Amino acid sequence: MSMLKNILVGQSGGPTSVINSSLYGVIEEGLRNKEKIGTVYGMVHGIEGFLAGNFINLSEVADNEPIDRLKITPASFLGSCRYMLPEDLGDNVYDKLFDTFAQMNIGYVFYIGGNDSMDTVSKLSRVALLKKSDIRFIGVPKTIDNDLVMTDHTPGYGSTAKYVASTLKEIILDATCYAHPSVTIVELMGRHAGWVTAASVLARTEYSRNPYLIYMPEHAFDMEEFKKSLKAALEQETAVVVCVSEGIADKDGRFICEYADAASVDGFGHKMLTGCGKYLENYVKAEFGIKCRSIELNLPQRCSSLLASATDIDEAEKAGKAAVVAALDGETGKMITFVRDDTNGYEINYGLADVNDICNKEKKFPAEWITADGTDISDEYIKYVRPLIQGTNIAEYSDGVPVHLKPAYYR
Amino acid sequence: MSMLKNILVGQSGGPTSVINSSLYGVIEEGLRNKEKIGTVYGMVHGIEGFLAGNFINLSEVADNEPIDRLKITPASFLGSCRYMLPEDLGDNVYDKLFDTFAQMNIGYVFYIGGNDSMDTVSKLSRVALLKKSDIRFIGVPKTIDNDLVMTDHTPGYGSTAKYVASTLKEIILDATCYAHPSVTIVELMGRHAGWVTAASVLARTEYSRNPYLIYMPEHAFDMEEFKKSLKAALEQETAVVVCVSEGIADKDGRFICEYADAASVDGFGHKMLTGCGKYLENYVKAEFGIKCRSIELNLPQRCSSLLASATDIDEAEKAGKAAVVAALDGETGKMITFVRDDTNGYEINYGLADVNDICNKEKKFPAEWITADGTDISDEYIKYVRPLIQGTNIAEYSDGVPVHLKPAYYR
Structure with missing residues (x-):
């Protein structure tokens, strides 16, 4: 086994059409940093599946298959879960997890998901502090609901x-x-x-x-x-x-x-x-x-990957890459955020926020963007959302139906 | 007014994503035959709307707008209806219709629709016989249900x-x-x-x-x-x-x-x-x-025009064109049919059938293509359907959303 630290990445919560683009970003950036990172592993069915011993070697998948198809494959390639880690950070589920991390020589854990998934990142990073582990935990945002705080919007x-x-x-x-x-x-x-x-x-x-x-x-x-x-x-x-x-x-x-x-x-x-x-x-x-x-x-x-926004796919991939960059920079317990810069047209910069300020919170639609009688939406919203829907996905078809990458949980 | 006979075209029944491609075929073939055809008119909301005096000059629309957008515009551009003409061919609704046809110098009527619409073509062509009118009536098939008899399949x-x-x-x-x-x-x-x-x-x-x-x-x-x-x-x-x-x-x-x-x-x-x-x-x-x-x-x-089959769009357009060719050839009381030729791969020839053999009949899914326990479909069906779903629609987008031709009923 290489002495380089390995990556472990998981997906959690409801699927979106671009959650696999973020996964692609993590894998690509992980593979690109050959001098710093050994192997990229994926949890199958999130932290719940991983606890049951279910994972996949994504470096191997990338060697043998066109993994850029992740960008045209909707839902969770790695499989998902809806599982909350125990509130008690002394629970032995954490011992089991950190023992496995050590056995697998994991240095960086990425979790792609929404509010509940950020709760997982929060708990794991806090347990790492208690255990004096130097494993870094970074959250990659994902939710069609767009309800995460501290980010302009969410991939999906x-x-x-x-x-x-x-x-x-x-x-x-x-x-x-x-x-x-x-x-x-x-x-x-x-x-x-x-x-x-x-x-x-x-x-x-x-x-x-x-x-x-x-x-x-x-x-x-x-x-x-x-x-x-x-x-x-x-x-x-x-x-x-x-x-x-x-x-x-x-x-x-x-x-x-x-x-x-x-x-x-x-x-x-x-x-x-x-x-x-x-x-x-x-x-x-x-x-x-x-x-x-x-x-x-x-x-x-x-x-609906077939009708996805190209801007969204691109941003989701960049969020995955930004997560790897942040982890290599020594960050932990953070989520990648989207910071909009309107100076020269629409531009997104990738920032970081403490996951504890994000998990279990909800960003409502602004009341001032709803008309007084509650039956219509204002132009401010249109201005906000218009850049996010630009560009169309280029699907790949075989025999008349779209081609996807075979999910990890079917292997 | 030109002495050349004019075309009148209508759409009827439930919309499909390619019914406007057939309309495009009728208009294009009509406009191409400048020496034989004057103006192309469209019934707005089918025969019911036409009876209420509602029609549009499609030659004019074609002069001023990119009517090839009909091929990426789903639903009925002309508007639709669910209206059955009287069984009594002596009903004065027919006098009213044929008087209007005469006033508008109509020589050819095309009706794009399913079983019920073919009933309209049947009745109008029979009334024409009684009235010794030389107006020709041709049906263009349309239905997602694929339940019209005497045709390999139906556009849509x-x-x-x-x-x-x-x-x-x-x-x-x-x-x-x-x-x-x-x-x-x-x-x-x-x-x-x-x-x-x-x-x-x-x-x-x-x-x-x-x-x-x-x-x-x-x-x-x-x-x-x-x-x-x-x-x-x-x-x-x-x-x-x-x-x-x-x-x-x-x-x-x-x-x-x-x-x-x-x-x-x-x-x-x-x-x-x-x-x-x-x-x-x-x-x-x-x-x-x-x-x-x-x-x-x-x-x-x-x-869903965005996920339409390019083969379907193409065949729907050709069915519209074939209808105009048939009418100019002197046919009436007929529907365009699809005749499959598998000699050198998949090929469709456009035939004609008596509408009276088609209207109010229904082609069921073949019992032998359903497995004995009624829970699965056989490979014969897959072989039949595979060619029909080949090719993808090329949508046109503006500001992130698909562009359509403004429907006739909003004019």
Whole structure:
């Protein structure tokens, strides 16, 4: 075994279409620093899988396969987990982990994920201090929710915003092509923060205000107000498209989707869980007596590599590389942040922040970017998001279907 | 007004991502035949809108705008309708139509659509005979359902098949990335014919059998059998992906989605209509006690121009052109058909069939292409469909979002 320290990298939480670009960045930068780094290992299924002895030699994969395909492979190549390390830093799970790190001669650990994953980086770096270990732990941000604090935005969000805008533009054309009144309700991801829903505003054109109404979880939803706004909208447009966050809630904090769940039971007596879109569809049909359809964009919002933003892919890769550079510079317990510089057009610089200031916090959509009546998004947001959706992914196809790198967990 | 006869073209029924390519073909071939054809007009919102006096001068649009953008514009540029002409060919609606045709000096009428639209072509051509009118009526096929008889396939189907295969490949990567057992149910379009659902088989890879189970409307669905098959699947794959047609029904012909509708009522006392995917999700959660998610791919299946098949776009355009050629040749009451020639690889020739042999009929998915237990699709289908999904659409983007031609009904 080489005396050089090795890299260990993991992915955690919900997948995005660019989380593998960050992984690619870590691997590439690791391999490039031949004089400082031995082997690049990957945890399979995050820290949970690693604890169960599941890892992969990524240097070997890079030797034998076109790993730049990671940039066109959505979801977590390494597999993911939703696992929180114990609060008690004296727990023997940490002894087990640091023993394995030592056996594998790990010098640098990178964890690509969102709030919960940064909690893992925080705990591991604090345990390292207690154990006087010199292993360095760096977090690489990832989440379509764009809800991490201390960073201009997060990798994954730009692609989701582009997916939402592009797909909605197509849905609006479909939904408006009949001459008879109709309502189409599109439910978007984001339980607590409306960043994904806000992107629907990008689907507007000079000839149609659709999506006519946009409802965010940051603004209390009221059924009567909705009815009034929809009535007014139907006086302006034959076919009205409404976008709602899955997390819209009333002034008492009760989710609109829960309105349906309380009363809905299927033929076997099982409680039916439905989204707020389906609930509102039902409401509109009953109250307005017109054609209404609801659409939940669902998983493709976070895994559509084919419609990813090239800017997002590029930034995600650079975030991975910046993490390796930071670790080699001696940093630990930090997350890579995006710092926007608008001096000469849009530019991103890669900074560092203490993970303890980030984990378990949530960046809401700014209240001042939502109009007073809670049905629209301001131009400030458009100015903020526009650069993040620039450029299109160049997919690779074989026999008519997209090509991906075979996931680590299928090896 | 020129003494040359004019063209009138309309679109009808559910949109597809390539119905505008057929329209482009009609316009292009119409404009090319300057010595035979005067102006190309379009019905706005199909025959229903035309009856209300709604039409557009497409020759003028072609003079002023890049109409090749029709090939990257999904849904119905002209607007659509779901309107059946009267069975009584003596109804005065026909007098009104033929009077207008005469006033506009129409010589050729093209109607782009599915079964119901071919019924319109049939009736109009029969009325023409009765009225001794020499106006020629030609149907251009269109439907993602691929259920028109007498044609190898229909424009629109290839793009939907490609969308389903590509998107499912991405969803499968997302759905399988955790180490814990889960079931993902994907509901696909096709109430009576399983062509769209069958395309999910194209998402399989050499490393994963997912979608593990595929359920078609042509095979009776049984809840107990489903439970057994799913149990067996979960013994082979940690994360099982199941594809179901929206139209799966039991041996008595009752739709599975109706199982839920019978019992499900929301908080306002309104009956909740849910799809079979949501119903099965609920069933799996209750019976297996594991994580289960259902996804309805919904409208993007038929309007995702961004993931369209280049072969489909090309064939749709050629079908439009072939319609104009046929009309100029003196044909009427016919639909353009696709005749496959496999002698030297895949090739399509454009034929003609009597619309009366096509309208109101339905081509089911062949029973022999479904495996005996009703959970899988045979290789014969893959051989049939593979050529239809070749090639990718080249989208045009502006400021990060796709560019479309402004629909006629917004003018």
